[in-house]
Amino acid sequence: MKKGLSQRLTALALMWIIVAIIPERADAKNPFARKPKPIVTVASPPFIEMRTGPGRGYPLFYIVERGEKVEVLKEKTEWFKVRNVKGTTGWVSRENLAKTLSAAGNLVALQRFGLANFEKMKWELGVLGGDFGGAPLVSGLLAYRYAKNLSVEFTANQASGNLSNNIFASVSILNQPFPNWRVSPYFTLGMGKIVTKLNKTLVQSPDRDNELLLAGIGARTYITKRFVFRVEYRNYVALTNQTENDEIEEWKMGFGVFF
Amino acid sequence: MEDGFWSLFLRRCLAGSCIRVISLLTGLALTSVFLFSSGVSANPGSMDKERFTVLDPEIVREDLEESDIGKNDFEFGIYGGLLSVEDFGVNTVIGAALTYHVTEDFFFVAQYGQSPTEATSYELLSLGSPLLNDDERDLSYYNINIGYRILPGEAFVGSGRAFNVALYFILGAGNTEFGGDSRFTINAGVGYQFLALDWLSLKLECRDHIFDVDLLAETKTAHNLEFSLGMSVFF
Numbered sequence: 001m002k003k004g005l006s007q008r009l010t011a012l013a014l015m016w017i018i019v020a021i022i023p024e025r026a027d028a029k030n031p032f033a034r035k036p037k038p039i040v041t042v043a044s045p046p047f048i049e050m051r052t053g054p055g056r057g058y059p060l061f062y063i064v065e066r067g068e069k070v071e072v073l074k075e076k077t078e079w080f081k082v083r084n085v086k087g088t089t090g091w092v093s094r095e096n097l098a099k100t101l102s103a104a105g106n107l108v109a110l111q112r113f114g115l116a117n118f119e120k121m122k123w124e125l126g127v128l129g130g131d132f133g134g135a136p137l138v139s140g141l142l143a144y145r146y147a148k149n150l151s152v153e154f155t156a157n158q159a160s161g162n163l164s165n166n167i168f169a170s171v172s173i174l175n176q177p178f179p180n181w182r183v184s185p186y187f188t189l190g191m192g193k194i195v196t197k198l199n200k201t202l203v204q205s206p207d208r209d210n211e212l213l214l215a216g217i218g219a220r221t222y223i224t225k226r227f228v229f230r231v232e233y234r235n236y237v238a239l240t241n242q243t244e245n246d247e248i249e250e251w252k253m254g255f256g257v258f259f
Numbered sequence: 260m261e262d263g264f265w266s267l268f269l270r271r272c273l274a275g276s277c278i279r280v281i282s283l284l285t286g287l288a289l290t291s292v293f294l295f296s297s298g299v300s301a302n303p304g305s306m307d308k309e310r311f312t313v314l315d316p317e318i319v320r321e322d323l324e325e326s327d328i329g330k331n332d333f334e335f336g337i338y339g340g341l342l343s344v345e346d347f348g349v350n351t352v353i354g355a356a357l358t359y360h361v362t363e364d365f366f367f368v369a370q371y372g373q374s375p376t377e378a379t380s381y382e383l384l385s386l387g388s389p390l391l392n393d394d395e396r397d398l399s400y401y402n403i404n405i406g407y408r409i410l411p412g413e414a415f416v417g418s419g420r421a422f423n424v425a426l427y428f429i430l431g432a433g434n435t436e437f438g439g440d441s442r443f444t445i446n447a448g449v450g451y452q453f454l455a456l457d458w459l460s461l462k463l464e465c466r467d468h469i470f471d472v473d474l475l476a477e478t479k480t481a482h483n484l485e486f487s488l489g490m491s492v493f494f
Contacts, residue, residue, distance in 0.1 A: 055363040111325055138432050160443045
């Protein structure tokens, strides 16, 4: 009992120490602590324009003059919310902010989206629609480019037709021989899994669950900003336990966003 | 328990269990030191001084990186409203939506919603066996859409308050689980977004879920209209 008491007291003391340390550390190291917002100075053009909202359709209501400092609060798509010394807040465009100077006196380095970024893309997120063996298809994809010509791609798909409902997923390696072309063709090889459910109005039968092998060919095209357009054809082989494997043709097209 | 704290303490010290007692005392001493030091920094005067030196942009940050600026391109929201399912009545629908704003004009939005449905007039009039069981009567859907914002502008509430608003169109595809089967669904709609705050928006949306139904005699394409009110936050 007495021994327990001193142990408990030691534990309590340690807890106090931890509690006492935490607020000290929070300021210095805690990544969740609020960082001071960056401050920029209006320089080469005589002024930048503030709008009431993050879009060119929102009214222009304030001019920040040369030499004035603004605090950059946040970013929404292509627009930045800023606040000046007087406390006026508004939204400035990416083009406008890119003309201001950072505290070090350099032009603010903002990424400009264009063909160069398309060639350097790392991640792609996309939505495609099409046809999977006669059934309308909805497909979502996530791709990660790990080498200049190679990406690994994951897709999740559903194709529900008049006869059956197919849910399938695939993983594939995508080879892009000419990543610098604006219309960049690619080949893909991979595997997956499919679950096929026959529709209720037909004969009741259990769900089928098969492995898939796939080969495909397609092309990505850069449209604008972060957008790409994709067209793809895939040939799937479903490894069934019947005498013959099923062969399924798929074509699809859609949009992707890259990072 | 008849021993007092100090006699226990002394006895412990003399009895050789000193190490634990010393560690206890060290712990207490350190605690008081930390409590004291945090007490000093809690002093408003010195805190202000500290804050100002830390906040001086000349010292803290030199160049501005885009990653230093917090992005708010995602939006998550919930909605509720009415969904009319052709032949199966008008019922409440609830759902959730995740939006990614790519540019000021375009966005992607994924939605999931659920709604119960009612017996058809055929089932009610014929007094026959129901077409669907309870599970099949519940409808759920998901869809992925591309959205386009048009007519952005301001709405004035009273004479001194202006809010950002926009009208948007969406078009996409998905699947509807209804009547025991999964149905490929085309989805189109129009909505009105009202930004109460930079990060909080209210939405009024009207959309059409178009899918084929084969539950009554022949297969037909059904237009199922949904009217909903939602709320979302940007992050």
